[in-house]
Amino acid sequence: MRDLIGAAKCVLFDFDGPVCHLFRDRPTPAIAARLREAVLTDEFAGDAGNWLPETDDPLEILRAAFERPELVERGLARDIERALTKEEVQAAPGAFPTAYADTLVRTLSATGRQLAITTNNSQQAVERYLQTRMTGELFADRIHGRSSEGPLRLKPDPYCLLKALESTGTSPQDALMIGDAARDLEAARAAGVAFVGYARDEHKAEQLRAAGAEHTVDSLRDVVLAVDPGAHV
Structure with a gap:
């Protein structure tokens, strides 16, 4: 995993899971x-x-x-x-931040990586959440979520990942996706992008492993330390 992250010039995040728990207060x-x-x-x-x-x-x-x-x-x-x-x-606005997510995106940005969101959730929801965390500027115009216009193209369709590669000017071999579902892994494979699975519990980990994920973490702290081994987290 350290090699994957070290080689990544761009990191694509799924939103609900790796970045936050969107529906914490709205089941x-x-x-x-x-x-x-x-x-x-x-x-x-x-x-x-x-x-x-x-x-x-x-x-x-x-x-x-x-x-x-x-x-x-x-x-x-x-x-x-x-x-x-x-x-x-x-x-x-009431979404619960995933532990170490804010630290991770700031560390990745500080070390020169480009960041993008690739999600099945609406772009408006992502933008509103990032405003509450004051991290929106780190993603700028690289939020690729569900749109109210045009056809519905949800992962495992790789459409949002391909749009992210286009918006960041990144080749697939230079990108890494962090997701928490099999559909994220399938989309990453279809786009030719490396994948690290975030599994908040053993059930999620089993699902990702069953889908063929080779690298999973149960805390984004592990990813922060892979980016910056000297980080105090």
Whole structure:
């Protein structure tokens, strides 16, 4: 892992997990239930109970809505996306920072690395959160999240990673992604970017290892020390 980080000229962060716990005060099962209800009560959604996934992950409800052409054509899928964006933006000021995340991004920036966010969350939510941590300037125009315009392209689609490589002027072999989910690893592989998994608990670690992650950490402190062995953390 130290070699991967040492070689990286640019580090791409997933947002919810490696940077913060976005929904600490707004449980995701309740958000998923609200999105599900919005679909189920729409008269043109058909027998939504047969195709909506049984999940507490709001992003999976959103993904399912965009897979129904009739919902995309009518604008309901986009309405669901806007509703989720509103939830994320409202949650951002109360998001709980991941331990050592602020130290890590500042250390990476101080050692000359470029930084970018590559996330399935909305760009507006990321920007609002970073403002609260006073780290937004470290990412500048390199926040690549879900947009309210155009098609929905969520990881494991590597689209946001490819946009980050473009915005930073970095080749894939010079970049590293830090993510906490199998879909992050899959996107990194598709983009040709090295990957370090952040696993806040053993369950997450098992999921990442099962997906093929070779390098995982349970604390970003390990990454800080890999960047700067003399750091007092």
